[in-house]
Amino acid sequence: MQNLKFAVIGTGFWANYQIPAWQELPGVELVAVYNRTRSRAADIAQRFNIPNVYDNVDQLLDQHTHELNFVDIITDVDTHPIFTEKAAQRGLDIICQKPMGPNLESARQMRDMCRQAGVRLYIHENFRWQAPLRRLKSILDSGEIGQPFKARVSFCSAFPVFDNQPFLADLEQFILTDIGSHILDVCRFLFGEAEWLTCQTMRVNPTIRGEDVANVLMKMRSGLSCFAEMSYASLLEKESFPQTLVQVEGNLGSVVLMHDFQLRITTKSGTYSVAAPPPQYAWADPAYAIVHASIVACNRNLLTDLQGQGGAETTGVDNFETIRLVYAAYESAGRNEIIFL
Ligand code: 89Y
Structure with missing residues (x-):
């Protein structure tokens, strides 16, 4: 099976663990990272050996849509709807950190928008x-x-x-x-x-x-x-x-x-x-430790679904x-x- 390629959007506190947790799993490859502060994205890219760094998310998505299978949104909750929409418009599947959206209505819109765009939405809910x-x-x-x-x-x-x-x-x-x-x-x-x-x-x-x-x-x-x-x-x-x-x-x-x-x-x-x-x-x-270890298990579950084998627990529909x-x-x-x- 070919590696699934993805980009990480947001390189704050949780990306320090989410990224190495992905690197525990075979079958997936991180090709680009975005952060609004370029130096923070560059630091993470250097630490984890990620080839492409952006401080403009549209540029990242436009330049890599052809090779990306999904994005992993690891930003503060206020930006979840914005980044979800940008990825959905480009037909990319999405994993988004919890909590799903900044209020109930925007979480509902995220769920419905992804359904309408025909992309899969998962929430990274690891507890x-x-x-x-x-x-x-x-x-x-x-x-x-x-x-x-x-x-x-x-x-x-x-x-x-x-x-x-x-x-x-x-x-x-x-x-x-x-x-x-x-x-x-x-x-x-x-x-x-x-x-x-x-x-x-x-x-x-x-x-x-x-x-x-x-x-x-x-x-x-x-x-x-x-x-x-x-x-x-x-x-x-x-x-x-x-x-x-x-x-x-x-x-x-x-x-x-x-x-x-x-x-x-x-x-x-x-x-x-x-x-x-x-x-x-x-x-x-x-x-x-217990939370960080569960990131690997959560990613594994979502990756299995992205690979077409089903079984994702924390889909957008479920997490809503x-x-x-x-x-x-x-x-x-x-x-x-x-x-x-
Ligand atoms: O943000 C929270 C989470 O997801 O797990 C613990 C935490 O870091 C602080 O409450």
Whole structure:
């Protein structure tokens, strides 16, 4: 099979990991990078041996459309619709970082525009690809704890997240778009679609613009009651960033995903542990190891689909359902009401 060729649009913080994660996979070749600040694109190109550098995205696309199979958009959310449109107009398939768009309507337009242009749109949503979460899902699917009726999905931390990604402090809508898009996607991955939700938000850190705490309660169509909590204001005894901690109770037992990638499974026969650590990559930042490892698994899944073998999980169509939850949560918090989905 011939290599699929692609360009990276945006060389900020996440490109430092997204690009080496691509380089772990056979069958794909990065031919060009764009950044509005040319020197930043040039630095990345030099580090990762990428032959073409642009600070004008139209030039990149015009000069390489003939050889490109897809683009990987790794920019801040505000520019996702613009770059998606430019690639779609040229008939290129698109992978775009989460969160899909800067609001629900623009995410809907991205999804519909790609459908109309006949190009594939995927969202790079990687949390569901974390090794312990995949393991947890397989335990749930095995039926070992019976029918799940109750869950808590938790991402509560005091990690100095604004040091690496300062723009997050300026977002009017912060934690639900940044982490909620991951956590609510994990809830959909584990438990299916929601029937209704209610949400409360707070801003504890006075130096940021948006909310840094969100508590979402969902009734899933399966009947399960799911509490998704997220916070960047939680100084806890054990810092868990960037792990997602989960507890699921079923009619035959429970499974708890704890710190350090440990799963504890309890049934009437007792309790046992399973370890599901992420694969190790030399280029990963140890502070983000589990997230960085999941980039490879997410890219692999999307690449398999791009190669024609199907199976992509986080398509634009699918991820739009996650984004609906994010904005339903804001709506609920704003109106102090239950939102039926
Ligand atoms: O931007 C976020 C993400 O996608 O994972 C963690 C993060 O870097 C900070 O919340």
